[in-house]
Amino acid sequence: xxxxxxxxxxxxxxxxxxxxxxxxxxxxxxxxxxxxxxxxxxxxxxxxxxxxxxxxxxxxxxxxxxxxxxxxxxxxxxxxxxxxxxxxxxxxxxxxxxxxxxxxxxxxxxxxxxxxxxxxxxxxxxxxxxxxxxxxxxxxxxxxxxxxxxxxxxxxxxxxxxxxxxxxxxxxxxxxxxxxxxxxxxxxxxxxxxxxxxxxxxxxxxxxxxxxxxxxxxxxxxxxxxxxxxxxxxxxxxxxxxxxxxxxxxxxxxxxxxxxxxxxxxxxxxxxxxxxxxxxxxxxxxxxxxxxxxxxxxxxxxxxxxxx
Numbered sequence: 562x563x564x565x566x567x568x569x570x571x572x573x574x575x576x577x578x579x580x581x582x583x584x585x586x587x588x589x590x591x592x593x594x595x596x597x598x599x600x601x602x603x604x605x606x607x608x609x610x611x612x613x614x615x616x617x618x619x620x621x622x623x624x625x626x627x628x629x630x631x632x633x634x635x636x637x638x639x640x641x642x643x644x645x646x647x648x649x650x651x652x653x654x655x656x657x658x659x660x661x662x663x664x665x666x667x668x669x670x671x672x673x674x675x676x677x678x679x680x681x682x683x684x685x686x687x688x689x690x691x692x693x694x695x696x697x698x699x700x701x702x703x704x705x706x707x708x709x710x711x712x713x714x715x716x717x718x719x720x721x722x723x724x725x726x727x728x729x730x731x732x733x734x735x736x737x738x739x740x741x742x743x744x745x746x747x748x749x750x751x752x753x754x755x756x757x758x759x760x761x762x763x764x765x766x767x768x769x770x771x772x773x774x775x776x777x778x779x780x781x782x783x784x785x786x787x788x789x790x791x792x793x794x795x796x797x798x799x800x801x802x803x804x805x806x807x808x809x810x811x812x813x814x815x816x817x818x819x820x821x822x823x824x825x826x827x828x829x830x831x832x833x834x835x836x837x838x839x840x841x842x843x844x845x846x847x848x849x850x851x852x853x854x855x856x857x858x859x860x861x862x863x864x865x866x867x868x869x
Contacts, residue, residue, distance in 0.1 A: 571706035574814045578710065579718035585704050585813040589805075590651070599646050601656035603680035606664045608772050609646070613736040614670050615695035616687035617754045619800050620788065622668055624765060625683070627787040628774045629662040634787070634796065638803040643668055646677070652804050664772050672730050673739035680748070683771065684740040687754035688861045689733050689844055693720045694832035702820035703809070716840045724847040734851035741856060741864075753865040755829050761788060 569581030576582035603609070610621045622643040626633065636642045643666040644654050660666065669676060676682065697715045701707050705715075723732035730736075744751035750771040757764045765784050769776040786792050793800060809815045833841075848860065858864040 571709065573706060573816050575702075575706040575816075575819075576704055576710070577706050579714060582700070582705055582710065582718075585809075585815070588813045589809060599656070599677055600650060601646060601667070601677055603667075603677050604665065605679065605681075606773065607667065607680035608664050608683060609667045609669050609676065609680050610643070610683050611669050611671065611673075611676060611740065612685040612687070612754075613692060613733055615692045615699060617685040617757060618668055618670070620757070620793070621683055621685060621768070622666065623793060623800070624768055624784060624788040625666050625772055627784045628765070628769050628772065628776070628780065629664065629666070631780055632783040632787050633661060634799065636799060639800055640668060640802070640804055642666075645669065647671065648805065648808075652808065666772075670731075670736070672736050673743050675730065681750075681771070682740075682743075682748060683750045683752075683768065684744075685752045685754050685757060686737055686740070686865065688829070688832070689720075689848065690832035690836055690841065691754075691829065692733060693844070694835055696720065703806070704813070704815065704819075712835055713837050713840050716836065717843070721840070721843050721847065724851060734847060738851065738855055744868075751868070753868055755865060756868065758829055761785060 569576060569578040569584075571577050576585055608625065610618055610625065612618045612621070619639060622639045626639065626643055633642075640648075641654070642661055644656055645652075646656065646667050646669040649656050656667070664681075667680075673682075673684075693716055694712070696719070697712050700715070701710070720733065724734050740749070740751060743749045750767060752764065752767065762781070762785060765781060765788065766776060769780075769784075774780075806815075806817075806819060809819070810817050836844075845860075852858055852864065856864070858867070
């Protein structure tokens with residue numbers, strides 16, 4: 562048996578199986594603080610950007626940072642100037658330090674009932690099919706050797722498995738439910754990724770008002786440009802998880818030139834042409850179990866229509 566088959570790793574060090582993918586991911590988090598033990602004291606003006614993974618987090622980080630700084634781009638990684646709560650300790654970042662501008666901004670993927678209290682929160686939801694597909698494309702070429710793990714297998718081993726019986730939080734459906742029930746709280750701004758795509762200017766105005774930044778015509782124009790897909794693609798090295806990629810080289814033995822870019826097409830509905838009918842049916846079943854039964858919405862389109 563060759564070494565690739567026996568270890569589940571390609572010569573590059575990337576995973577070729579879901580089992581080896583899990584081991585690589587586990588090596589990235591060898592026992593950091595639990596959510597309730599995060600070393601941060603949120604101030605009343607602090608803003609935490611909280612979407613589920615691959616649902617607009619980086620976009621909102623960039624948007625809010627541009628608003629508070631009038632377009633600062635003097636950073637090597639957006640998560641250096643808008644730190645990720647769950648990974649800061651492992652990256653040597655002080656969450657309680659002063660930031661470039663106010664309000665202080667943070668990122669998190671925690672469910673609403675696990676997030677540190679005391680701040681303000683911006684959440685965006687996204688169609689689960691698109692979030693799943695985006696996650697797969699993000700991991701392929703960084704943690705997973707391209708072509709070695711199919712989209713359907715990835716879906717069943719990660720996204721779908723996390724929503725199965727006895728799920729303990731941290732999955733798409735628990736995250737969505739937890740933030741949905743807080744969507745009308747004064748300290749929460751809840752949006753849909755699809756609506757953000759349809760109305761960038763309106764989104765910027767909502768975010769500026771929520772974080773307490775006075776929006777003039779010049780700042781609106783700057784933020785419109787800096788939050789656009791073409792701009793973020795031209796500066797994609799600022800949004801490619803540099804800090805986490807460097808950690809993945811040390812902790813998981815992954816190559817330094819891995820593709821960890823987060824700025825891709827961001828198309829709405831792209832996953833429908835990629836996922837098999839069987840996986841779509843399994844996603845729909847989990848939606849019925851976790852969302853329809855709890856919140857009453859038959860599908861994702863019905864849920865975001867209620868935001869209007």
